[in-house]
Amino acid sequence: MLELPSQFVISSRLSRLEAKEVLEIIRFTEKIWNERAVEQRMKRYPSIPMMGVGISNPQELQRVICGDIPVIHIQDDCEALQAVQKREIRNRQFYHRWLLLSSASLWGFWIGxxxxxxxxxxxxxxxxxxxxxxxxxxxxxxxxxxxxxxxxTCLLSWFSQRIYQKIRHEYAYFLNNKHMILIRNDVLYTKRRFFLSTVPYYFIGLISTSFYKGLVAHK
Known part of the structure; x- marks a missing residue:
């Protein structure tokens, strides 16, 4: 199992976590992320932390997100902040998948x-x-x-690439007891696996577009 060096972990100044709790959070996270993706990220950005722990308010959360930190732990007793993040992540995932299907449908229409x-x-x-x-x-x-x-074709390619990048930098949340961890897709999946996970959406879009054209032609 990949050992995360201490210099890649930062803690909030307001954090009340003990060293034992931080280690528990790291161990839980190591079971979820993709080790190869994490190794590649650390080699590519050796000066940017991988994980922020003990985040307890929206301002700190915004700072670590803007600081390009892909793994974020929200303080256990910040239930309101956790609830807001759950809702925002679900809404963002729904919106991005809708954009992905829209892009796929546009490709299907254009190819047709x-x-x-x-x-x-x-x-x-x-x-x-x-x-x-x-x-x-x-x-x-x-x-x-x-x-x-x-x-x-260039416009559609640009649109699809933008959606792909947005989803690639999208956070997912995981719970372990009271610990809430936000992990970004670029360390959850390798590029190849992530690309393959988005391909089915294009098949759905192409099939739905073809089905719609068939109905119009039949009428």
Missing amino acids: QMMKSVRLLKRGHDVIQVPLFEKGNLPIPNYMLGLCSLSV
Whole structure:
């Protein structure tokens, strides 16, 4: 099991935790996070702490979050702060998953439109003299269609990447007796495992888009 060096753990100035309790929190957290992801993070950011313990008010919590600390322990007797964090994390997870499904649906719609327009492109106006295309009746030249397609694809890629990064830096909460630990996704999962966990959302989005198109076509 990975041993977390003491320099990677910071404690709140208001914390009333004893050394034994801090060790208990660390041991509990070590069972949850992904050791490989933690090792990579410590090598990449050797001067940034991995864990903040004994956080007892919103101001401190905001400071450690802004300080890029991926593991946060909220003081046991701060029940109000714990309740607020549970609610915010659940709401944020719901919102981000909705954005992920929206992104997947947009990709499904766009890919469907591209496949549908292949026949039109083959009959497009051969402005750039590419033998693959034949002259037709499209009102705009092929290179403009290509630029529009590239722009939309880049925009969708940027949108999907932004959502991916937001979810990657999203916190989840875990409870052990009264201990509440917030752990960010980038130390819960490796990049590969995290990417694979988001792929099913795109399948759902693509399937739902195809199903919707099928219903429209049937009508």
